[in-house]
Amino acid sequence: MNLDRSAKIAVIGGGIAGTTIMLRLAELGIDVTLIEQNESLVSGPPICHLHAGGSFYREISDQQCLTLLKQSIDMLRVFPQCVNVRPTLIAVPKVDPGSPQAILPRLEKLKAQYSELIKAQPDKKLLGEAENYFQLFSREEVERLAKQPLPKQAKSAKDWVIPVAKQLDLEKLQFPLILVQEYGLSGFRFSAVAKLASEEFDNCQVKTHNKVIGITNTAGDNEAGYWQVEVENRQTQKRDILSFDYLINACGFRSGQLDDMLQAPRERLVEFKAAYVARWLECKGQWPEVVFHGQRGTASGMAQLTPYPDGYFQLHGMTPEITLFDDGLVSSTESSAQPKLPPLYLRKIEQGWPDQSVLQRSQSSIAHLSQYIPAFNRAFVAAQPMFGAQQIPGNNPNLRTSDVSFEGDYYARTEIIKASSALTAADLILQKLEQLGLCHDLKREHINQHYFPVTRNIKLQNVVKLAKKIAQARAYPTALARAI
Numbered sequence: 001m002n003l004d005r006s007a008k009i010a011v012i013g014g015g016i017a018g019t020t021i022m023l024r025l026a027e028l029g030i031d032v033t034l035i036e037q038n039e040s041l042v043s044g045p046p047i048c049h050l051h052a053g054g055s056f057y058r059e060i061s062d063q064q065c066l067t068l069l070k071q072s073i074d075m076l077r078v079f080p081q082c083v084n085v086r087p088t089l090i091a092v093p094k095v096d097p098g099s100p101q102a103i104l105p106r107l108e109k110l111k112a113q114y115s116e117l118i119k120a121q122p123d124k125k126l127l128g129e130a131e132n133y134f135q136l137f138s139r140e141e142v143e144r145l146a147k148q149p150l151p152k153q154a155k156s157a158k159d160w161v162i163p164v165a166k167q168l169d170l171e172k173l174q175f176p177l178i179l180v181q182e183y184g185l186s187g188f189r190f191s192a193v194a195k196l197a198s199e200e201f202d203n204c205q206v207k208t209h210n211k212v213i214g215i216t217n218t219a220g221d222n223e224a225g226y227w228q229v230e231v232e233n234r235q236t237q238k239r240d241i242l243s244f245d246y247l248i249n250a251c252g253f254r255s256g257q258l259d260d261m262l263q264a265p266r267e268r269l270v271e272f273k274a275a276y277v278a279r280w281l282e283c284k285g286q287w288p289e290v291v292f293h294g295q296r297g298t299a300s301g302m303a304q305l306t307p308y309p310d311g312y313f314q315l316h317g318m319t320p321e322i323t324l325f326d327d328g329l330v331s332s333t334e335s336s337a338q339p340k341l342p343p344l345y346l347r348k349i350e351q352g353w354p355d356q357s358v359l360q361r362s363q364s365s366i367a368h369l370s371q372y373i374p375a376f377n378r379a380f381v382a383a384q385p386m387f388g389a390q391q392i393p394g395n396n397p398n399l400r401t402s403d404v405s406f407e408g409d410y411y412a413r414t415e416i417i418k419a420s421s422a423l424t425a426a427d428l429i430l431q432k433l434e435q436l437g438l439c440h441d442l443k444r445e446h447i448n449q450h451y452f453p454v455t456r457n458i459k460l461q462n463v464v465k466l467a468k469k470i471a472q473a474r475a476y477p478t479a480l481a482r483a484i
Helices: 016-027 062-078 100-120 139-146 157-165 187-198 252-261 343-351 355-370 374-378 419-435 444-448 460-473
Strands: 008-012 031-035 088-091 134-137 177-180 204-207 210-217 227-233 239-244 246-249 268-279 289-292 303-307 312-317 329-331 386-393 404-406 411-414
Touching (some): 008 016, 008 227, 008 239, 016 031, 016 187, 016 204, 031 239, 062 419, 088 157, 100 177, 139 157, 187 204, 187 460, 210 252, 227 246, 246 252, 252 268, 268 343, 268 355, 343 386, 404 419, 411 419
Parallel strands (some): 008 031, 008 246, 031 204, 246 411
Antiparallel strands (some): 088 177, 227 239, 268 312, 268 386
8 A cells, every 4th residue: 555645543442452552653653543432441351460470370381471571571661650569479279289389490481581681671670680580488487477567668578478478377378489570550540541641642543432333445545545434422423434544453352343344254262250349458568469379260269369559459269259250251153253242241341230249259259368368358348340351362261472463454453361462462563564654754763662752751640640530430449540
């Protein structure tokens, strides 16, 4: 396609992937429009973690873990305002058939990879010193730490373990415990950064409340662009037709709907999942994230405790009574690229949860964590669940790293599973646009490196202020938006 004007790029979907791609292109001066049917950006499945090594997932390959490490460091460099800098404590219960020793070889590989990344590019040392990427704590050491006073502010690995050591039921755990530098990630602050940064660009438009209802291929008409996209404003019902040269499908679990419009077959899974919000008023000290490994889909599935200010916690339990759902994993078919979630889950996504379901599953998540932290049984339900559906390309439900696929020359699908992969998707799409001649006069170093001067310089105080408003508008405690 030879254009005598600037190419116009459409990003459909304003989740983590769509907003990251939008900002990547906008920072380079590319004409980009993001179309999102909801009222604000990044409102999909719950986000709580920057998977800098994938220690949550024993079932995935070492290569996936190494990929997540590299991707997470890149995300941390570009979006520092969105990261909660605190480690994760990994424990393996005695009832689990695995062991801490079994995951140590992988952690050694990750530590070595992190060391190599730092040697090649010193500014990637964002997870502390390489030799401290993970640290082990024996039972004797945990017992000693439990007797120490709570530090006012955690400054060392031991400081992070002290408050947890005081509360763990050590009789139920294998040792050593493992403290690893995997940090938290705030979806509310990501939403705020995306909005604040996008407002700084004349070449970037964000159309919220707009649903795509039709797409027409106009190949050959360079004046009109390669695609005509019909949208409907969900507030006014007004319809409009927009012209673009390149189309990026960032619709998350609804990506198959766009594929079906374009008659572009794609095999994928969609999984409905939820996390829960509890408040534990007796909580003292600065807590790390705490993960108790378990076998997914069983009563002993992984339990995850994600800390926020003021005693709030986000809870996952990989059991059918908590985070996982019967019939919640569905696949595409030969006749449709869009997996069909049961109506019950679509109603939850579009209309919210029944009170009884909120109470039942939230209390189940509290009970699940209380197996290992007995005093946590005094926590209480503090908000509606954080929930949504995520797509997984292909047919492997254990896949955790994916980025983008291309259909023809002028259509791309983002297919990220973890937020850590969003920048990789943006990079691959930028490379494609360059190959097609749709971006001109870009400096080579800005393409090969992550050039985000505007996004990186959005002030944290402004991000937190807006993020708290976004959390409040979505009926969540503002503590979940604060930086820790």
